[in-house]
Amino acid sequence: MGRLKEKQLLEMSKPQGDYDLCCYIVMWKGEYVAKNLVQPLEPYFANVALADPAYDVKDIIPIYYENLGLVGGPKGYLAGPGAKLYGLPYGAETSVLAYRKDIFAKHNLAVPENYDDFLKILRVIKDKEGIGALTSRGQAGHQCVHAWLLHLNPLGGAVFDDQWRPRFNDKVGVQALKFFQEVVATGPAGIPGYGQGEANTAFLQGQAAMYLDSTSFVGLVNDPSKSKVVGNVGWALHPRGVKRASQSGGLGLTMPKNAKHPEAGFLLLQWLTSKAQDKAVTKQGGAPIRNSTMEDAEVVKQYPEFVVFKEALKYSNPDWRPIIAEWDEINIQALGVAVSEALTGKKAPRRR
Numbered sequence: 604m605g606r607l608k609e610k611q612l613l614e615m616s617k618p619q620g621d622y623d624l625c626c627y628i629v630m631w632k633g634e635y636v637a638k639n640l641v642q643p644l645e646p647y648f649a650n651v652a653l654a655d656p657a658y659d660v661k662d663i664i665p666i667y668y669e670n671l672g673l674v675g676g677p678k679g680y681l682a683g684p685g686a687k688l689y690g691l692p693y694g695a696e697t698s699v700l701a702y703r704k705d706i707f708a709k710h711n712l713a714v715p716e717n718y719d720d721f722l723k724i725l726r727v728i729k730d731k732e733g734i735g736a737l738t739s740r741g742q743a744g745h746q747c748v749h750a751w752l753l754h755l756n757p758l759g760g761a762v763f764d765d766q767w768r769p770r771f772n773d774k775v776g777v778q779a780l781k782f783f784q785e786v787v788a789t790g791p792a793g794i795p796g797y798g799q800g801e802a803n804t805a806f807l808q809g810q811a812a813m814y815l816d817s818t819s820f821v822g823l824v825n826d827p828s829k830s831k832v833v834g835n836v837g838w839a840l841h842p843r844g845v846k847r848a849s850q851s852g853g854l855g856l857t858m859p860k861n862a863k864h865p866e867a868g869f870l871l872l873q874w875l876t877s878k879a880q881d882k883a884v885t886k887q888g889g890a891p892i893r894n895s896t897m898e899d900a901e902v903v904k905q906y907p908e909f910v911v912f913k914e915a916l917k918y919s920n921p922d923w924r925p926i927i928a929e930w931d932e933i934n935i936q937a938l939g940v941a942v943s944e945a946l947t948g949k950k951a952p953r954r955r
Contacts, residue, residue, distance in 0.1 A: 615640040620861040623868030637928035667695035670921040671855035680926040694854035696817040697919040735791030738811035743943035755779040757844035780952040822888020
């Protein structure tokens with residue numbers, strides 16, 4: 604991930620680039636706009652010679668449109684006055700809970716509705732079944748911060764308060780980190796070294812009874828060439844803490860300011876994120892970005908879990924992380940080190 608960003612920064616800093624479209628991770632949008640490397644899309648959509656009248660921007664899932672596309676509004680990255688569209692979602696996600704139906708039935712376990720139940724069931728599964736309870740990312744840097752944020756937000760925490768004062772190490776931040784430590788203690792071996800791929804594999808290979816992360820996982824879970832748990836997976840909303848909250852993030856497409864053929868890039872952008880293409884990608888196991896795809900009868904028949912995913916979108920939070928230009932540095936170098944040290948036992952979680 605870091606190498607991709609380095610190459611993109613170098614490429615987009617040239618007088619003229621070799622690429623007309625750029626695929627970015629949500630955390631990078633603020634930095635790319637702040638460095639004047641990408642261009643707003645509204646002028647292209649206003650150009651009747653380029654804009655497809657059947658495109659239907661309003662069909663894009665609003666939370667994904669805001670989270671991945673808008674820059675310049677409240678806090679610098681939310682919808683509202685001053686917000687401009689710099690990208691479109693393409694591989695967006697929110698967080699849901701996947702669980703092994705067979706294991707839960709075997710031990711007469713209820714799917715955790717809240718974090719109190721969630722905490723209790725971790726140890727029960729580890730003791731009764733002998734496999735990891737919950738798989739998770741845990742690798743130092745972005746991966747462990749991503750996993751910690753999955754618990755911080757529903758428990759009522761945040762990285763900064765509304766005045767941009769740090770609050771990640773308050774009572775709730777410590778509570779979320781202690782919960783994460785229990786995930787490591789009861790999970791499959793190796794979580795402190797897990798990236799997203801390793802966390803996914805642990806669940807797919809039957810080494811964990813639960814998975815809490817991205818809706819984009821559904822394609823892999825249902826692919827018998829990659830998954831040993833096909834047919835044994837149920838889906839539920841992200842457990843409630845002091846509130847119901849789920850992650851918002853993923854990938855988007857943007858147009859570099861130094862694009863050699865910007866009009867052609869915009870036409871490709873429209874096609875890639877069109878209704879027809881979104882449905883086609885989703886049917887192949889991709890993550891949908893449009894309401895029409897989420898509600899399509901053919902798609903829902905193939906992926907009945909989309910009923911749960913649609914409900915989860917009601918709680919998806921565009922302010923899940925502060926998507927400011929400085930976030931990547933904070934995420935990887937500061938929080939990414941501190942959370943990792945807690946997971947590996949180098950330091951103990953405590954308030955300051």
